[in-house]
Amino acid sequence: MTTLKTEINFTLYHYWRSSCSWRVRWALNHKGIAYADRAINLLQNEQNSPDFLAKNPGGYVPAVEFDGEVFGESLAILEWIEETHPASPLLPKSPADRLRVRQMCHVIASGIQPIQNLAVMRRHSSDASEQAKWASHWIATGLEKFEALITPYADQFCFGGALSFADLCLVPQVHNAIRFNVSLLPYPVLARINAHCLTLPACIASAPQNQPGAS
Amino acid sequence: MTTLKTEINFTLYHYWRSSCSWRVRWALNHKGIAYADRAINLLQNEQNSPDFLAKNPGGYVPAVEFDGEVFGESLAILEWIEETHPASPLLPKSPADRLRVRQMCHVIASGIQPIQNLAVMRRHSSDASEQAKWASHWIATGLEKFEALITPYADQFCFGGALSFADLCLVPQVHNAIRFNVSLLPYPVLARINAHCLTLPACIASAPQNQPGAS
Structure with a gap:
């Protein structure tokens, strides 16, 4: 994918392994929004450095900076991305469908x-x-609910044939599931969607192992 | 407040003490959306009854039912309410302000x-x-972040002079804080906003103690 340079002075603070960071990186790559890359090493507690806390009182990653302000919380950032960059949509059109995806x-x-x-x-x-x-208890319990929820709607993606916020949440969580040795066998629908998503260029570009500082 | 009957065949599944249920009840009351009331007693595990799980595989409350479908997750429901009932808005207009509230x-x-x-x-x-x-550790840690985040923006409400989703999340969480004996003294801004919100008719009508089954 060619990344279009549609934004300047836009910075993403993130950590390669943070699943919430991956959600936002993927959306930015999918929409072709260029960003300045600032790695925040959570294992070295950089999120709680005075410098970062002064900008972002929550001390969380991911966070984005534009027009002199810093904003956190991945789902809030996804909604902003969708509102300001509607091309290559990540939410369906009808309110009921959007409710289901959210x-x-x-x-x-x-x-x-x-x-x-x-x-x-x-x-x-x-x-x-x-x-x-x-970790594995809560991941397995949650994926069981997720599998039941998406099954009536799933096709190539969690909600039909189009990539949505739901896939951007699923794939990073499955990545964590695998880290914690949670078997995906009980969840064939989400496992299939995960495998498909991992072939997409914007997913690959935003994946943890392809970020600066990954080890 | 006079509740306008703007919706029929709209059901809310909720539990009087669930803080997430209060968020949705408050939004419905604020917007004047009438709903059929179905109490789900979490202490009696009614959320995991075969009947309820068949409708709502997550087994969570709150959930809403319309057009033959059941939808869960309070923030997703709030977004749907705002999209389908834009009068008496609960989000600001500009994308950056909406990002901050979310x-x-x-x-x-x-x-x-x-x-x-x-x-x-x-x-x-x-x-x-x-x-x-x-519980008190996580509530105190989170309210500290919340206080720091809202302080530059707060007025009568978390984000300026208008009620928003942020207040709908704050007040039920403060209710839980009090239940767990978390002192509000370190958080004067959110404590003041909470006290103001508790005087609003839609907040009072949706409060836990005013629901069927409250004890």
């Missing part, structure tokens, strides 16, 4: 990711095997 | 609520005092 997103973005993220795992237990058990 | 929502809707909900607390520990410690 519901799919939240099953992952509220129902799985926040519970299995690093800070929550570490607070639950200092023991690595307990942390992994915690 | 960011505020997610600090609560992804960053606090999912981690302190009943199922996650119970999985963390079977001990009631450990559960309370867990």
Whole structure:
């Protein structure tokens, strides 16, 4: 894919392994929005440096900066991208269809990711095997709900034949599932969609292993 | 407030104490959208009854039913309400302002609520005092971020002088904070906004203690 230079003075703060960062990178690549790349190393706690906190009080990644302001939260950023760059849409047109796609997103973005993220795992237990058990439980429980939800609507993608926010949430979460040894066998529909998405140029360009600092 | 009967065959499945249910009830009351009321008792596990799961595979509340379909996830439902009932808006007009309001929502809707909900607390520990410690930690941590985020924008409400999705997320979360004995003294801005919102008729009508089944 040729990335069109449609934005200047637009910066993405992200971490290669953060699943929420991948959602936003993928949308930017899909829409052809150029961005300045600022890696924030979560393992080195760079998100809590005074410099970054002054810009972004939440201390989260991903965050975007434009017109002198910094904004966080991946789903909020996705909505902004869709509103300001409507070409190559990532939401369907009818309100009911948009509701269904956003519901799919939240099953992952509220129902799985926040519970299995690093800070929550570490607070639950200092023991690595307990942390992994915690993460894999919430991932499996959430993917089961996601599979049931998408099955009546799925085709090449979670919602029919067009890429949407739901796929942008799914694939990074499946990446985490694999890291935590969660079997995808019980979820054939989402596994098939995940495999298809991983062939798309914008997905590949935004994938964790293709970011600066990936190890 | 006089509730206008602008919708028929529209059902809300909710639980009086669920903070996510309150978000949706408040929006419906604010917009004057009439709804049929179906209480789902989470303590009696009614969300996992075969009947409810057949309609709503996630088994979550709140959920709404119209045109023969059931949809879940409170923020997705809020977006649908705003798209289909634009009068008495709950989002500002400019994309950057909408991004800021949605960011505020997610600090609560992804960053606090999912981690302190009943199922996650119970999985963390079977001990009631450990559960309370867990919940109050995540609520306090999240409200601190929320306070820092809204302070430059807050007036009567989280984002200036108009009610928005951000207030609909804040007030139910503060209600939970009080239940878990989290002091609001470190968060004077959000505490002031919360107190103001609690005087609004649509907030009062949608509050937990005013729902069927409240105890």
